[in-house]
Structure formats: structure tokens, C-alpha cells
Amino acid sequence: MQAVLLGCGGVGRAVLRIATSGAETSAFSFLAVLDSSGGIICDGDVALVKAVLAHKEAGHSLASFTGHGKQGLPKDDVVAQIKAQSLKFAVIDTTAADTVEELVSFGASAVVLANKKPVADASAENYKKLVSAATFRHESTVGAGTPILATVRRLRAGLDNPTRIEGCMSGTLGFVCSGLDTGKPLSEVVREAKALGYTEPDPRDDLSGTDVQRKALILARSCGLDHLEMKDVPVEPLYPPSMGPENMDVDAFMANLGSLDTDMASRVAAAKERGEVLRYCGTVDVAAGKASVGLVAVKSDSPLGRLQGADNMFVIHSSIYAERPLVLQGAGAGNECTAIGVLADLKEVI
Numbered sequence: 001m002q003a004v005l006l007g008c009g010g011v012g013r014a015v016l017r018i019a020t021s022g023a024e025t026s027a028f029s030f031l032a033v034l035d036s037s038g039g040i041i042c043d044g045d046v047a048l049v050k051a052v053l054a055h056k057e058a059g060h061s062l063a064s065f066t067g068h069g070k071q072g073l074p075k076d077d078v079v080a081q082i083k084a085q086s087l088k089f090a091v092i093d094t095t096a097a098d099t100v101e102e103l104v105s106f107g108a109s110a111v112v113l114a115n116k117k118p119v120a121d122a123s124a125e126n127y128k129k130l131v132s133a134a135t136f137r138h139e140s141t142v143g144a145g146t147p148i149l150a151t152v153r154r155l156r157a158g159l160d161n162p163t164r165i166e167g168c169m170s171g172t173l174g175f176v177c178s179g180l181d182t183g184k185p186l187s188e189v190v191r192e193a194k195a196l197g198y199t200e201p202d203p204r205d206d207l208s209g210t211d212v213q214r215k216a217l218i219l220a221r222s223c224g225l226d227h228l229e230m231k232d233v234p235v236e237p238l239y240p241p242s243m244g245p246e247n248m249d250v251d252a253f254m255a256n257l258g259s260l261d262t263d264m265a266s267r268v269a270a271a272k273e274r275g276e277v278l279r280y281c282g283t284v285d286v287a288a289g290k291a292s293v294g295l296v297a298v299k300s301d302s303p304l305g306r307l308q309g310a311d312n313m314f315v316i317h318s319s320i321y322a323e324r325p326l327v328l329q330g331a332g333a334g335n336e337c338t339a340i341g342v343l344a345d346l347k348e349v350i
């Protein structure tokens with residue numbers, strides 16, 4: 001089965017780079033690649049996919065691509081050509097857009113997501129439809145390549161349903177919080193996280209807690225709490241409403257970040273006096289049917305307090321893992337580790 005890649009930004013390009021490098025280029029075959037401008041029908045031609053990747057890496061849009069006898073097409077034309085071929089294919093979503101209807105309209109046999117929005121922003125009813133419409137994998141939506149959803153799936157398959165999962169689920173906020181521990185200002189660590197490809201395209205998705213809220217909801221739904229929706233997961237933003245998307249664009253937000261430095265530094269200093277550090281945590285209480293996320297102070301020498309950089313940590317409690325929980329720790333953000341999760345999902349569904 002071939003794959004249609006929707007989205008060719010940091011993560012999408014890493015997917016193409018890894019899939020087309022090394023000896024195993026035949027393991028993954030791309031039918032088409034699309035960005036926000038349009039797309040290219042690749043029909044499994046690895047040399048063409050590499051040329052498309054180079055074109056995107058040079059900062060161009062796919063609509064402007066020409067080469068290998070192909071040229072960029074409007075998205076509707078790409079979709080029409082894919083449908084005309086009547087092939088079985090998987091669609092991979094590495095956009096950060098609201099793609100739920102688009103995904104269903106592709107008529108793919110399988111759906112693989114790095115994009116959280118189709119699963120988390122969907123109503124409980126649409127979530128159930130999406131999950132049942134095609135073979136469905138979304139490992140990279142939580143923990144990037146760290147296999148938390150596969151772990152939950154395996155526990156549930158073995159009838160050891162998680163009762164509670166808590167931990168740090170944001171690479172950006174992990175990086176930010178451990179940077180604050182070292183005395184760096186908030187504005188500096190957020191800029192670093194953005195440059196490293198950890199943040200969402202709009203870093204406010206991270207700093208508002210919304211990205212963690214989405215992950216906690218996805219995790220909750222994967223634990224069987226599929227009645228929960230975003231509004232049911234309380235969240236704590238790290239910036240005031242005056243800096244929200246309705247009041248300024250991303251560049252203005254980044255330029256204004258320094259105004260948050262002093263307040264955050266005093267919260268960090270107050271925690272330090274108690275031997276604590278700040279961590280942005282999420283909790284899914286399966287037994288109580290609830291999930292929540294927010295900034296908490298934890299002991300510096302606790303497992304969450306010792307977490308560094310963009311690592312995530314998930315502490316899973318279940319009947320079997322009651323006395324000593326199952327702990328999963330690993331990179332929680334980054335284009336390459338996310339792409340690995342996407343490719344592993346793709347391998348499972350093709």
C-alpha cells in the first residue's frame with residue numbers, strides 16, 4: 001500500500017528524509033505529497049520524492065515544483081487523480097491544520113496522524129467515526145516517537161486497563177521548565193525550543209497548555225474515556241489573554257515574550273526555596289473518568305523534577321502495575337523522533 005503525505009513541514013520532511021535514505025527505501029512508497037499550496041503525484045518514484053523533499057527544504061511551495069516530468073498541481077487535482085487510480089492507500093497527516101473532514105474525504109484505507117487536531121478537536125462522536133472509518137494509528141500525537149499509545153493499547157489488549165496516567169507530555173514545556181531551572185529567562189528558552197523544532201507552528205499552542213490538553217484528551221480517549229472532549233479537560237495558560245491570537249500574530253507574540261520573564265522567574269525562585277521545580281503536567285484519571293493539565297511544583301529530586309530537555313515521562317498505573325508503576329521516558333518532541341513514530345505506524349497499517 002502506498003502513502004499520501006499531507007503536510008511537508010518539519011515533521012513531514014523528516015518522514016520523507018528517513019523513508020528515502022539508506023538501503024530500505026522500498027519499505028515505504030509515496031503516492032503523493034501535499035503542502036498548503038498543492039501537491040505532486042509521485043507514484044512511488046523515489047528519485048521524484050527526493051526532488052520534492054529538496055524543493056521543500058529549499059523553502060519553496062509544492063505548487064511551484066517542476067522536475068522529473070511532473071509539476072505542482074492544485075490540491076483538488078491531486079485528490080481527484082488519487083481517487084481516479086482506485087488504489088488502496090494510507091494518508092499521513094503531518095499538518096497542524098483542522099483536517100478531519102479532509103481526511104475522511106480522501107477515502108483512504110488507513111490513516112496515520114502526527115497532527116493532534118483531528119483526534120483531539122473532534123467531538124466525541126466524530127472521534128469515534130474517524131477511528132472506525134479506516135485502520136487508524138496516531139502514535140506520534142502523544143510523546144512524539146515514545147510509544148505511549150502502543151503501550152496503552154497493549155495493556156488494554158491484555159485486559160490490564162490503565163487506571164491512571166500522569167506525567168510530562170510536552171517536549172516544549174519540558175525544555176522550557178528545565179531551562180528555567182538553570183536561571184534562563186522564559187523568553188530565551190521559548191525561542192530556543194522554537195528553533196529546535198519542538199514547538200507547534202504557533203508556540204502559543206504549547207504555552208497555552210492546549211497542546212498538553214490535546215495530548216491528555218487523546219490519552220484519555222485511548223484509555224476508553226471516549227466521551228471526553230477538550231472542554232472537559234481543565235488547562236492553565238502561561239500567558240495572558242492580551243497576548244492571544246485574537247490580539248497579536250506569532251511574530252508579535254515572540255517579540256513580547258520578555259514581558260512574562262519576571263513573573264515566571266519569581267515563580268521559579270519561590271519553588272526553588274522549597275526545594276522544588278516547576279513542571280507542566282497532565283493527569284488522566286481513568287478510574288474517575290477525568291483528565292486535567294497544569295503547571296505544578298514538584299520536588300527537584302523526584303523523577304519529574306529530574307526530567308531534562310524535551311523528554312516526556314508517562315507514569316502508568318494499572319492492576320498489574322499497582323505497587324510499582326510502569327514508567328516510560330523519552331524524547332517528547334523533535335522532527336526526527338516524531339517521524340520515526342509516524343513511519344512505525346505506517347509500517348503497521350500498510
Ligand SMILES: NC(=O)C1=CN([C@@H]2O[C@H](COP(=O)(O)OP(=O)(O)OC[C@H]3O[C@@H](n4cnc5c(N)ncnc54)[C@H](OP(=O)(O)O)[C@@H]3O)[C@@H](O)[C@H]2O)C=CC1
Nearest residue numbers: 007008009010011035036094095096097114115201333334
Ligand atoms: N515537531 C514535533 O516535535 C511534533 C509535532 N507533531 C505534530 O506534527 C504536525 C506537524 O508539525 P510541524 O512539522 O512542526 O509543522 P510545520 O508547520 O513545520 O508543517 C506543517 C505542514 O503542513 C502543511 N499544511 C498546512 N495546512 C495544510 C493543508 N490543509 N493541507 C496540506 N498541507 C498543509 C504546511 O504547508 P506549507 O509548507 O505550505 O506551509 C506544512 O508543510 C503538527 O500537527 C504537530 O502538532 C507531533 C508530535 C511532535
Ligand SMILES: N[C@@H](CC=O)C(=O)O
Nearest residue numbers: 170171172199200333
Ligand atoms: N509542540 C509539541 C510537539 C509534540 O507534540 C511539544 O512540544 O510537545
